[in-house]
Structure formats: structure tokens, C-alpha cells
Amino acid sequence: MTTKRAVREVFGFFFSLGRRTGKTRVFALLGLVPVILAVVLRVVLHGRSGDIAAVFTEILMVFFLQFYIVILALFYGTSVAAEEVEGRTLSYLITRPVPKPAIILGKYAAYSLLMFLMVAVSLALSFFIMNAARLGDARLYLTFLSYLGVLGLGILAYTAFFTFLGTLLKKAILVGLVFGFGWENVIQYFPGSTQRFSVVHFLKSLLPYRPMGGGGGGLALLLFRLEPTAPLVAVMILAVIAGVFLALACGVFRTKEYLYEE
Amino acid sequence: MTAVIAASNLSKYYGNVLGLNEVSLDIESGITGLLGPNGAGKSTFMKLITGQMKPNIGHVTVRGRKAWNNPAVFRDIGFCPENDVFYEDMTGLEFVAGLLRFYGYSASEIKERAAKALDIVELTKDKDRLIRGYSRGMRQRVKFAQAIAHDPEIVILDEPLNGLDPLGKRKFIKLIKEFKSQGRTVLVSSHVLPEIEALTSRVVLIHQGKILAQGDIPYIRELIEAHPHMISVRSSDPRALAARFIGDRSIQKMSFGADGRTFVVETHKRDDFFGRLTGAVLEGGIEVEEISSPDDNLQAVFEYLVGK
Numbered sequence: 001m002t003t004k005r006a007v008r009e010v011f012g013f014f015f016s017l018g019r020r021t022g023k024t025r026v027f028a029l030l031g032l033v034p035v036i037l038a039v040v041l042r043v044v045l046h047g048r049s050g051d052i053a054a055v056f057t058e059i060l061m062v063f064f065l066q067f068y069i070v071i072l073a074l075f076y077g078t079s080v081a082a083e084e085v086e087g088r089t090l091s092y093l094i095t096r097p098v099p100k101p102a103i104i105l106g107k108y109a110a111y112s113l114l115m116f117l118m119v120a121v122s123l124a125l126s127f128f129i130m131n132a133a134r135l136g137d138a139r140l141y142l143t144f145l146s147y148l149g150v151l152g153l154g155i156l157a158y159t160a161f162f163t164f165l166g167t168l169l170k171k172a173i174l175v176g177l178v179f180g181f182g183w184e185n186v187i188q189y190f191p192g193s194t195q196r197f198s199v200v201h202f203l204k205s206l207l208p209y210r211p212m213g214g215g216g217g218g219l220a221l222l223l224f225r226l227e228p229t230a231p232l233v234a235v236m237i238l239a240v241i242a243g244v245f246l247a248l249a250c251g252v253f254r255t256k257e258y259l260y261e262e
Numbered sequence: 263m264t265a266v267i268a269a270s271n272l273s274k275y276y277g278n279v280l281g282l283n284e285v286s287l288d289i290e291s292g293i294t295g296l297l298g299p300n301g302a303g304k305s306t307f308m309k310l311i312t313g314q315m316k317p318n319i320g321h322v323t324v325r326g327r328k329a330w331n332n333p334a335v336f337r338d339i340g341f342c343p344e345n346d347v348f349y350e351d352m353t354g355l356e357f358v359a360g361l362l363r364f365y366g367y368s369a370s371e372i373k374e375r376a377a378k379a380l381d382i383v384e385l386t387k388d389k390d391r392l393i394r395g396y397s398r399g400m401r402q403r404v405k406f407a408q409a410i411a412h413d414p415e416i417v418i419l420d421e422p423l424n425g426l427d428p429l430g431k432r433k434f435i436k437l438i439k440e441f442k443s444q445g446r447t448v449l450v451s452s453h454v455l456p457e458i459e460a461l462t463s464r465v466v467l468i469h470q471g472k473i474l475a476q477g478d479i480p481y482i483r484e485l486i487e488a489h490p491h492m493i494s495v496r497s498s499d500p501r502a503l504a505a506r507f508i509g510d511r512s513i514q515k516m517s518f519g520a521d522g523r524t525f526v527v528e529t530h531k532r533d534d535f536f537g538r539l540t541g542a543v544l545e546g547g548i549e550v551e552e553i554s555s556p557d558d559n560l561q562a563v564f565e566y567l568v569g570k
Binding site for chain 2: 001005006009010012013016017020021087088089090091092093094095096097098099100254255257259260
């Protein structure tokens with residue numbers, strides 16, 4: 001079996017399995033938080049959509065960009081290898097005629113798609129509820145797609161990094177928490193080139209840096225102190241981050257012996 | 263006969279802990295029993311054969327090919343792990359069929375093979391139930407089904423009879439024997455001699471990471487027979503019973519339990535002792551409440567062999 005085919009089969013196995021786990025149910029429920037918030041705000045802001053809707057859309061993006069995709073990537077990414085070791089199911093996978101890297105790549109792809117779908121549904125519902133007054137405006141859909149694209153890239157980059165941590169470390173989730181909610185949250189506000197040592201910097205560089213709805217501060221809150229990288233460069237760097245950490249994860253998984261805790 | 267599995271000077275360490283020590287072993291087709299107490303190195307040996315671990319020293323080959331990081335070798339191997347672990351959110355059918363995807367079969371072939379494997383282990387009726395709802399016996403059987411579904415030439419079963427009731431064990435033993443009758447190679451581990459004895463006459467004794475002995479069951483039995491057996495008899499009059507064995511040369515040691523009702527002997531000839539015991543009990547009109555062998559277990563035999 002070719003590696004490509006093996007990746008596809010592993011993807012199929014874990015996408016099917018991943019949809020029904022308790023973890024997915026919990027994180028899908030978490031995705032309802034911005035939807036509920038959007039509904040509540042729509043009711044409260046009835047008749048005053050414009051600028052305020054734009055501001056709250058920005059707050060929603062803070063939730064998605066700096067919390068939801070990070071926590072999703074952390075739990076799914078680290079679990080790509082770790083849940084097989086902790087659950088002792090690794091024996092079922094590595095005694096099959098598939099190259100070990102195909103297990104990592106297939107499972108990474110399955111979990112990334114799963115996360116993307118959760119984010120897409122949550123973002124679509126909350127975004128369009130919040131901006132219901134502008135549903136006839138074509139620019140709204142472009143904005144939505146650009147947000148979704150940024151979040152998708154974020155999922156790919158963060159998940160690759162956390163997958164690598166999960167293959168390498170026993171307590172990857174703790175290190176991941178420090179990285180995702182410590183380092184990433186602090187370093188992005190450093191001036192100059194220091195902020196480029198965070199993933200979120202490149203994601204924010206891709207956001208439309210203009211006022212929404214014709215007024216207000218637009219993404220001022222989210223883009224506070226951002227010294228953006230050119231969009232094309234940002235996309236390339238995110239792709240490199242994802243590629244490098246995935247390759248490292250595959251390399252570690254191929255060579256490392258995983259022992260079950262007695 | 264050519265060895266299907268060949269281990270040469272195989273050693274594995276877990277940090278400073280010895281897992282397997284210089285094991286050289288050839289396993290041929292048919293059933294081979296790997297017998298040893300818990301922690302003897304049986305699972306380590308099986309994990310090395312199935313490429314889950316890399317040897318520190320020596321090497322192991324399966325049909326002439328190394329197992330570590332060699333996916334091609336797994337087309338020929340079916341592995342049933344010891345741990346009672348599964349993807350619990352799957353049904354039995356999804357579990358077996360899902361793992362079959364990794365062999366590159368078409369969807370229809372996967373369906374056919376999964377159905378056949380589940381039928382062999384008598385799980386067809388329960389195939390659509392979640393594994394988390396399976397009984398221990400059913401879990402063992404679905405674990406076996408995933409190991410045989412791709413029709414492997416070599417089946418490696420790590421403590422497959424653990425936790426099964428006697429009827430379940432009997433069914434399982436029949437299944438394994440049927441597999442052997444198809445000319446395949448089966449390596450099965452256990453810490454219970456009668457279980458291995460019911461499966462095969464070819465046994466490898468492993469203890470503290472070393473192969474202590476290998477051969478057929480009569481040879482192993484012989485080793486065990488050479489070990490003095492301790493037999494405890496609880497009766498209404500232990501001293502009267504003991505008096506009848508005073509002149510018996512097959513008895514090496516005699517003592518009485520603290521409860522005043524137990525008579526304990528050490529003998530090399532266990533069967534002879536039991537024969538005489540029956541006569542003594544009948545002649546003396548002594549009521550026997552319980553007969554037990556406190557050291558009639560593998561650990562005692564292994565300790566004896568290691569001491570030897």
C-alpha cells in the first residue's frame with residue numbers, strides 16, 4: 001500500500017471515530033458559546049446593529065483566534081500520538097502494514113478537518129447572527145471567508161506544533177498550555193520583530209485591517225500593537241510551521257519506542 | 263524445519279530494568295506456548311517480534327525479515343495484545359473493519375473479511391453493539407477477530423485466555439487449534455501451565471527475561487516432577503493420617519499446620535502420594551476436608567529451576 005493510500009485509510013478511520021468521541025461533543029458544545037452570545041447580543045442590540053455589531057464580531061474573533069482554535073488544536077494535536085499510548089491502543093496501529101508517518105499524517109488530517117468543521121459551524125452561526133442586518137452585503141461573505149481561512153490556517157499550524165509535542169513529550173498538554181495561553185498571549189504584544197515568534201502574529205497579519213460596517217474601530221482590539229507581516233509571507237510562514245512540525249512529529253514517531261505505563 | 267520467527271541473542275532493557283536477556287529462539291510453524299510468570303518477559307518478547315519495540319542487543323526476524331520499522335512484515339502477522347483496550351466508541355464490526363482498512367483491501371473485501379472473522383469468534387449477533395458494552399469474553403473474542411481478519415500466516419496471542427470463564431477458555435482453545443490446523447504459526451503466551459498444555463505440546467519456559475527451558479510438555483513435566491511438591495491435607499485426624507506415611511521413602515518432609523488439622527508433606531512423587539493417600543484415608547476411616555498444593559504453581563517451578 002502506498003503512503004498516500006495509507007494516509008487516506010488512517011484519515012478515514014480516525015475521522016469516523018473522532019466524530020463520536022466525548023471530546024468532540026464537549027468541544028462542539030464549547031463552539032455554541034459564541035452562537036449563544038451572538039443570539040443574546042442580537043436581542044439586546046435590536047435595531048442598533050452597525051458599529052456595535054462590528055465590535056462584537058471582533059470580540060468573537062478574539063474568542064476563535066486566541067482561545068477556541070488554540071484549545072482545540074492543543075487537545076486534538078497532542079492526542080494524535082499520546083491518546084494511543086495512554087489508551088494502549090497503539091499496538092493495534094503499529095502492527096499494521098502502514099508506515100508509521102502515515103498514522104501521524106492521517107490522524108492529523110482527520111482531526112484538523114474535524115476541528116475545522118466545528119469552527120466553521122460555530123463561526124458561521126455566530127457571525128451571521130451578529131451581522132444579520134447586512135446579509136445582503138456581498139462584502140460580509142468575503143469577510144466571513146477570510147476569517148474562516150485564517151482560522152483554518154491557525155488550526156493547521158497549531159495542530160502540527162501540538163502533534164509534534166505529543167509525539168515527543170509525556171506531559172505534552174502542560175507544555176502546550178504554557179505555549180498556547182502563555183507564550184502566544186504575551187509575545188504577540190511585544191514590539192518589533194519579537195512578536196514574530198508567535199503563530200498568532202501571522203494569523204492576525206492576515207485579518208482584514210479595516211473598519212467593518214463603515215465605521216468604528218474595526219479590528220483595533222484584536223490587532224492592538226500588531227506590526228503586520230505581509231499576507232503572502234504570513235501564509236508561507238504558517239505553511240512552513242505546519243510542514244516542519246509535522247515532519248518532526250513523523251520523524252519522532254517513526255523512531256521513538258512508546259512504552260505503556262504499568 | 264525453517265524457523266518462522268528467529269531471535270538471536272535478543273536483549274531488551276527498560277532503563278536499568280532487564281526486560282529480556284540474550285534470548286535465542288527459533289519458532290517453527292504450529293503452536294508454540296510461551297510460558298512464564300507475570301513479568302517474565304513474555305510480552306516484551308512478543309512486542310519485539312511484532313516490531314513494537316527495538317532490541318537493544320541482538321535481532322529478531324519474521325520469515326527472514328526484521329520487524330522494527332518494517333511495515334511489510336505485518337501483512338503476515340496478526341497480533342492480539344494482552345491489554346483489555348479498544349476504541350470503545352466503535353462497534354465490534356467497525357473495529358474489525360476499520361483496522362482492515364490498513365491492508366489496502368477494497369470496501370467489499372473489508373466487509374466480507376470482517377464478517378467472516380466475527381463469525382469465527384461467534385460475534386455476528388453482537389457485531390453492531392458498541393465494544394464498551396461487551397462482556398470480557400466478547401472483548402477477548404473481538405480482539406482475536408482483529409488479529410485473524412486479514413488471514414495472517416503468523417498469529418501472536420499475548421495471554422488470550424486471561425479473564426475468560428472455563429467455557430470461554432474452551433471455546434478459545436478450540437479456535438486457536440483450528441487456526442493451527444490450517445498450517446499457520448501461532449505463538450501464545452500464558453502464565454498458566456494447563457492452559458498452554460491444552461493448546462500445544464511445544465513449550466518455551468521464560469523467567470526473568472531468560473529462556474529457562476524449551477521442549478515438549480513431557481520434558482517440561484519432567485522438570486516439574488523433579489521439583490519437590492508441597493501437599494497440604496486438612497482432615498479430622500492429621501496425626502493418624504501422618505502415621506501411615508512415616509515409612510514412605512517418597513516423602514521428604516512432613517509437618518503439621520498451626521490449625522492442628524492440617525498435615526503437610528513434601529514429595530518428589532506426587533502421583534504416588536495421592537495413590538497412597540486414598541488407601542490411607544479409606545483404611546483409617548479418616549475424613550478428609552481439603553487437599554491443596556500450596557506451591558503447585560509456575561512461580562514455584564520457576565524458582566526451583568532458577569535455583570537449580
